[in-house]
Amino acid sequence: MPEDLGPGTLSHLLALQPVEIAQFISALASEEPWALGAIDARIDESPFDRIATYWVVAPHTVRMAIVRGLEQFLSAIGAHNRATLSGDDLDQLRQVLGFCIGIMPDLALEAAEPIVPYLVQWLNRGVQPHGKLAATALASTSSLEATAALEATAQRSAYPSWILPALIERRANADPLALFEFHEKWLPAATHDPRAFGTLGQGIERLIATSVGDAAAILSGVLDKHEGPVGNAVRTLLRELDLRMLPRIRAVLDGPVKLPAWQLLRDLDNIRLDADDDEVNREWHQVYDRIVRASGDVDSAWRYVCVRSAEMATEEIGQRFLHTLRSSILSSPIQHPNFRPAELLRRAQREFYLAKIDAQQGGNAADEKVLFQRLNGRVKVKSTPSDVPRELRIPTVYYAEEAYLEVLSLLIRASFSHASHFRVYRAPHIPWHRLLFSLQEGHVDLGLNNDDIFKHESSTRGGGIVRLAGEPLYSIDAFTVLTRRRFLLENGLDSLSVNRAWANQANLLAGDLSTAHDALFARLIEAGRISVPGGTFLEPAIKAIAERHGIASTFVSGEDSDKGLADFLNGDVSLYFGGRLQTNFVFASCRDIVRLGELQVPIHGRLFATANFADAHGQFMSDLAAIAGELNYALNEVSDRSYRSALERVLPLRLNEAVLKGSEEAIATVESYRDLHAALAQGTLARSAKARQWQAWEPTDGVVPLSQIGSASRMDGGAA
Amino acid sequence: MLGRAVDRARFLNAVSTANGVTRYKLRRLLGKLKNGDLKPSEKIELSSYMMSEYGAWVTWDLESDGINPPFSFLSTDSPLQLREALGLDINDAAIHNLPMVAFAYESETVGTIHKPTTADAASGLRFRVRSPPPPAERDWYGLTVPWEENPRATSSSDERLFPPKRPEALHSPARFPVDVSCRFYPDLADA
Numbered sequence: 001m002p003e004d005l006g007p008g009t010l011s012h013l014l015a016l017q018p019v020e021i022a023q024f025i026s027a028l029a030s031e032e033p034w035a036l037g038a039i040d041a042r043i044d045e046s047p048f049d050r051i052a053t054y055w056v057v058a059p060h061t062v063r064m065a066i067v068r069g070l071e072q073f074l075s076a077i078g079a080h081n082r083a084t085l086s087g088d089d090l091d092q093l094r095q096v097l098g099f100c101i102g103i104m105p106d107l108a109l110e111a112a113e114p115i116v117p118y119l120v121q122w123l124n125r126g127v128q129p130h131g132k133l134a135a136t137a138l139a140s141t142s143s144l145e146a147t148a149a150l151e152a153t154a155q156r157s158a159y160p161s162w163i164l165p166a167l168i169e170r171r172a173n174a175d176p177l178a179l180f181e182f183h184e185k186w187l188p189a190a191t192h193d194p195r196a197f198g199t200l201g202q203g204i205e206r207l208i209a210t211s212v213g214d215a216a217a218i219l220s221g222v223l224d225k226h227e228g229p230v231g232n233a234v235r236t237l238l239r240e241l242d243l244r245m246l247p248r249i250r251a252v253l254d255g256p257v258k259l260p261a262w263q264l265l266r267d268l269d270n271i272r273l274d275a276d277d278d279e280v281n282r283e284w285h286q287v288y289d290r291i292v293r294a295s296g297d298v299d300s301a302w303r304y305v306c307v308r309s310a311e312m313a314t315e316e317i318g319q320r321f322l323h324t325l326r327s328s329i330l331s332s333p334i335q336h337p338n339f340r341p342a343e344l345l346r347r348a349q350r351e352f353y354l355a356k357i358d359a360q361q362g363g364n365a366a367d368e369k370v371l372f373q374r375l376n377g378r379v380k381v382k383s384t385p386s387d388v389p390r391e392l393r394i395p396t397v398y399y400a401e402e403a404y405l406e407v408l409s410l411l412i413r414a415s416f417s418h419a420s421h422f423r424v425y426r427a428p429h430i431p432w433h434r435l436l437f438s439l440q441e442g443h444v445d446l447g448l449n450n451d452d453i454f455k456h457e458s459s460t461r462g463g464g465i466v467r468l469a470g471e472p473l474y475s476i477d478a479f480t481v482l483t484r485r486r487f488l489l490e491n492g493l494d495s496l497s498v499n500r501a502w503a504n505q506a507n508l509l510a511g512d513l514s515t516a517h518d519a520l521f522a523r524l525i526e527a528g529r530i531s532v533p534g535g536t537f538l539e540p541a542i543k544a545i546a547e548r549h550g551i552a553s554t555f556v557s558g559e560d561s562d563k564g565l566a567d568f569l570n571g572d573v574s575l576y577f578g579g580r581l582q583t584n585f586v587f588a589s590c591r592d593i594v595r596l597g598e599l600q601v602p603i604h605g606r607l608f609a610t611a612n613f614a615d616a617h618g619q620f621m622s623d624l625a626a627i628a629g630e631l632n633y634a635l636n637e638v639s640d641r642s643y644r645s646a647l648e649r650v651l652p653l654r655l656n657e658a659v660l661k662g663s664e665e666a667i668a669t670v671e672s673y674r675d676l677h678a679a680l681a682q683g684t685l686a687r688s689a690k691a692r693q694w695q696a697w698e699p700t701d702g703v704v705p706l707s708q709i710g711s712a713s714r715m716d717g718g719a720a
Numbered sequence: 721m722l723g724r725a726v727d728r729a730r731f732l733n734a735v736s737t738a739n740g741v742t743r744y745k746l747r748r749l750l751g752k753l754k755n756g757d758l759k760p761s762e763k764i765e766l767s768s769y770m771m772s773e774y775g776a777w778v779t780w781d782l783e784s785d786g787i788n789p790p791f792s793f794l795s796t797d798s799p800l801q802l803r804e805a806l807g808l809d810i811n812d813a814a815i816h817n818l819p820m821v822a823f824a825y826e827s828e829t830v831g832t833i834h835k836p837t838t839a840d841a842a843s844g845l846r847f848r849v850r851s852p853p854p855p856a857e858r859d860w861y862g863l864t865v866p867w868e869e870n871p872r873a874t875s876s877s878d879e880r881l882f883p884p885k886r887p888e889a890l891h892s893p894a895r896f897p898v899d900v901s902c903r904f905y906p907d908l909a910d911a
Contacts, residue, residue: 048733048737053727136742194768201759240761
């Protein structure tokens with residue numbers, strides 16, 4: 001024994017040979033007087049408190065020597081029976097186990113290995129607080145043996161509260177997804193122990209950091225199992241977290257759903273969006289059908305879908321998520337009596353697009369700058385800044401025409417960029433059929449509509465309106481009537497023809513439905529009702545056919561476009577006749593849609609403005625006429641790649657923004673520029689850039705009483 | 721307002737041993753305590769732990785009778801300066817500048833404050849018998865023995881004055897008080 005060591009600094013002692021250091025540490029652990037004397041140990045502290053300080057600066061070899069010393073001590077004391085251990089022995093052991101807690105994180109696995117079996121031994125010997133200290137030391141190492149021992153001991157001893165903090169912390173560090181395993185056996189106890197409870201809070205943070213989706217699913221499962229104080233305690237921990245950026249976790253908090261929420265969330269996460277369409281649809285179907293069939297609370301369950309939609313908005317595969325969701329909802333034979341498919345779709349896509357719009361504000365501005373720069377100077381305007389008004393107000397519309405208005409707005413802003421005070425304001429939610437009223441009441445200055453604008457106003461008075469004369473800005477010749485294949489077959493139409501039309505996506509009936517097949521068309525209307533955009537000129541066109549064949553007008557459902565679209569998607573009407581975007585949306589969304597045929601109802605879109613505005617800003621309006629002629633150029637003729645990319649990103653986003661921010665009931669009909677382009681291609685945009693003139697405009701067709709064309713309160717419809 | 725300053729590693733070992741809490745978690749809690757970021761559940765958890773297993777040495781600001789923060793006399797966040805002022809171990813260069821952690825808490829939360837005795841100071845401390853004895857009204861606490869003979873303190877490059885004697889006393893082992901705050905010397909991001 002080195003009895004001649006004498007008092008000195010620990011630095012001196014720890015500079016000895018490793019064997020001597022180990023011997024010293026073992027002796028210190030056993031509180032042998034020569035070792036205590038060597039460090040001038042105080043009576044009111046553990047000698048290992050001092051060793052802990054030196055551990056910080058000790059080199060690797062010294063640390064290994066200290067570990068060997070601990071091992072020697074643990075080996076010796078471990079050989080004793082409980083009965084032969086004195087109080088002093090147990091206190092020495094306690095100090096050593098406590099010291100092990102602090103050094104385990106600094107030891108590589110192989111260095112910690114010799115100690116682990118002794119820690120496991122004391123974990124299982126039923127002596128406290130030694131078992132608890134051993135558990136804590138084991139929780140401080142990443143050794144698999146340590147983890148396994150903690151799990152096994154916890155399970156064997158029915159999850160006693162002394163092991164829970166260590167067990168929870170070990171799980172949180174080693175495998176956060178396993179944090180709540182067997183939670184029904186230990187969670188109630190953990191919520192009553194401040195140490196286990198605090199550790200659980202930190203574990204939940206780890207879990208969420210590992211995978212928000214899995215965390216949401218796991219937490220939902222936990223909350224589903226634990227109601228009352230235990231569930232509330234977990235909710236308390238969740239509320240302590242910063243959940244602003246974690247909508248899925250927030251959704252878990254918002255309330256229990258009767259459908260096992262964990263199952264739903266896991267299913268949502270597990271839909272393999274990279275699989276082929278049929279597979280994705282099948283998986284989506286399962287999720288959707290389970291929600292509607294199994295859940296007594298579709299409203300709550302659907303909140304998870306909406307939250308997931310919002311999250312997917314910023315992901316590359318997000319659009320596919322929404323697309324497959326839509327397809328599955330609308331093609332599922334399962335329906336909930338209170339939560340109709342269109343409503344569920346509307347809610348999910350609303351969350352998706354609004355999140356996407358928010359996320360893309362920056363990129364949108366950059367894209368707009370690209371467009372703006374390209375269009376700047378395209379039209380040589382004559383207006384001086386003083387000729388330019390402070391503001392030009394243009395309505396937003398729920399139709400493909402919104403693309404024209406958006407591009408026109410860009411053109412106008414680019415052309416008058418020399419007037420720094422000028423801005424274009426897109427007035428939200430001005431229904432198509434209310435343009436004349438809005439112009440005359442001074443709500444907007446400029447608008448796009450077809451010539452029958454007067455038909456929709458009951459209190460129309462002439463005058464006060466100017467129209468851009470000459471070639472119409474755009475023209476559409478015909479609109480398609482859609483129906484479901486099943487409906488046609490149920491009504492006795494030839495199955496071969498129906499299936500061929502369905503498979504080829506071709507019109508079932510050739511020619512104009514209003515003349516060539518009007519009797520059959522009328523019979524189908526009577527059999528299944530038809531939805532038409534109320535308040536537009538399409539409505540009287542259909543009603544005229546119905547009336548000709550003695551069918552009551554009640555079979556023609558003239559609703560605003562979003563309501564009419566929803567009615568068809570929900571199966572409340574069997575035939576659909578609507579704007580180009582809405583028709584395309586139906587066709588792309590539902591699997592069994594057949595094009596019944598086309599109705600020739602040509603429309604010609606023109607720009608209208610108030611005479612007062614035109615009079616007050618003559619030169620500006622003259623320039624505006626020239627600018628309108630550039631619409632086709634800006635939309636179709638610029639081939640510059642960066643311009644086209646920017647345009648293709650901006651337009652769908654703007655159209656959805658106009659729709660969704662204009663009405664909470666609207667269904668967004670444009671998933672991509674391709675959808676929009678397909679709709680626009682059904683019309684003809686004027687190619688001529690010939691200068692047009694503004695002329696006073698009076699109605700030519702006279703006023704059609706509203707009573708003949710539908711309910712004013714429901715008219716939010718458009719023409720195209 | 722009492723102050724307790726402890727070598728960080730020593731403190732972590734003592735608290736781990738007394739409570740069975742991992743070093744990682746303890747450092748995390750102390751880091752959040754320092755920054756005032758403890759969540760309610762973490763405050764409850766921390767206040768369930770024993771802050772010391774034995775009697776705890778504390779000091780305070782004598783001039784303000786404990787109103788001012790206990791360590792406001794320090795001009796830097798040097799752990800050595802803190803050790804010098806409180807007469808803690810600095811006779812080993814290997815450890816004399818290792819991090820310290822210092823707590824401040826209300827005296828009412830830890831019970832009776834005791835005057836240190838020779839037994840409390842033990843042989844290893846820089847215990848000095850003061851002479852003449854202090855007047856009765858100031859005889860309920862001790863005074864630290866700063867390291868005035870510390871070579872660093874007399875270095876020509878070090879213009880600091882000797883740290884003044886600080887009052888010192890003891891209280892019984894206690895849990896972390898609910899109102900406890902802490903600082904690190906040096907001011908590290910975490911404990």
